[in-house]
Amino acid sequence: MLLIQCPYCAVERPELEFRYGGEAHIARPESPSELTDEQWADFLYMRSNPKGVMAERWRHVHGCGRFFNALRDTVSDRFLAVYKAGEPRPAIEVSAPAAPNKETGR
Amino acid sequence: MSEAILYSADGDTETVLAAPGLRVSRTRPVARFAFRGDAAAAGKAGAAFGASLPMTPLAANQVAARAALWLGPDEWLLLAADEPPAAIAAGIEAALADVPHALVDVSERNLALLVEGERAARLLNTQVFLDLDLAAFPVGMATRTLFAKAEIILWRLGDEAFAVECWRSFAPYIEGLLLEGARGL
Numbered sequence: 070m071l072l073i074q075c076p077y078c079a080v081e082r083p084e085l086e087f088r089y090g091g092e093a094h095i096a097r098p099e100s101p102s103e104l105t106d107e108q109w110a111d112f113l114y115m116r117s118n119p120k121g122v123m124a125e126r127w128r129h130v131h132g133c134g135r136f137f138n139a140l141r142d143t144v145s146d147r148f149l150a151v152y153k154a155g156e157p158r159p160a161i162e163v164s165a166p167a168a169p170n171k172e173t174g175r
Numbered sequence: 176m177s178e179a180i181l182y183s184a185d186g187d188t189e190t191v192l193a194a195p196g197l198r199v200s201r202t203r204p205v206a207r208f209a210f211r212g213d214a215a216a217a218g219k220a221g222a223a224f225g226a227s228l229p230m231t232p233l234a235a236n237q238v239a240a241r242a243a244l245w246l247g248p249d250e251w252l253l254l255a256a257d258e259p260p261a262a263i264a265a266g267i268e269a270a271l272a273d274v275p276h277a278l279v280d281v282s283e284r285n286l287a288l289l290v291e292g293e294r295a296a297r298l299l300n301t302q303v304f305l306d307l308d309l310a311a312f313p314v315g316m317a318t319r320t321l322f323a324k325a326e327i328i329l330w331r332l333g334d335e336a337f338a339v340e341c342w343r344s345f346a347p348y349i350e351g352l353l354l355e356g357a358r359g360l
């Protein structure tokens with residue numbers, strides 16, 4: 070199980086207390102009616118799905134209830150940073166593939 | 176009931192479990208409120224309630240028979256055993272007439288279990304996956320978390336005493352798992 074740091078509670082908690090919320094920093098278009106179907110579909114469905122560092126939303130649903138953002142390496146499952154909603158994506162230099170940490174099995 | 180006591184075990188009829196070094200009991204009813212608002216609203220609410228709403232994550236502040244538990248950056252659980260809910264709500268609402276907030280009476284939604292004794296933490300850890308060592312979860316810490324599949328609010332009242340606030344309909348599920356867990360301790 071992953072241990073995830075909540076930036077609001079300022080503690081590490083088991084993954085079971087959290088809910089995944091998809092890719093972060095995707096702003097809803099200001100005027101949907103002015104978009105083409107392709108542009109709207111792009112907003113609704115198209116995600117970057119990188120192999121490597123990804124910014125994604127998480128919610129501490131069985132804790133403080135808050136949404137926050139995290140940088141996670143999709144290869145190693147390692148969390149590189151967590152930050153509060155509304156804060157900019159932190160600059161993280163992508164280093165060599167890191168060994169998974171915070172793993173307790175599974 | 177003593178006025179200074181928030182949670183008191185509801186007599187022998189509500190004892191869920193009694194074993195060496197272990198006792199689980201339901202408490203007498205208390206008034207409960209879910210409070211949402213910003214820091215300014217929380218400040219006024221605390222002054223009116225008589226126990227200030229903690230701004231520190233996972234903190235609880237008890238004053239006599241009243242307590243305020245931090246649940247999130249803008250969310251608190253208020254507990255009181257000395258007055259009926261309507262009177263408490265009226266006092267807080269009067270102080271917050273012009274401040275945006277939400278104050279909801281959830282007295283009947285929850286009930287509280289007291290889990291006490293030298294094996295209390297071990298019993299809880301059969302279904303709660305938090306580190307309950309005193310260094311990691313000190314007296315006075317309160318948090319929402321999971322007990323197996325039921326959401327609870329866990330509040331450490333003493334070295335060997337915990338309160339488990341749970342939704343009323345989940346109580347038989349939690350009590351059943353506590354009984355089962357105690358058999359294996």
Ligand SMILES: [Zn+2]
Binds near residue numbers: 078133
């Ligand atoms: Zn949290």
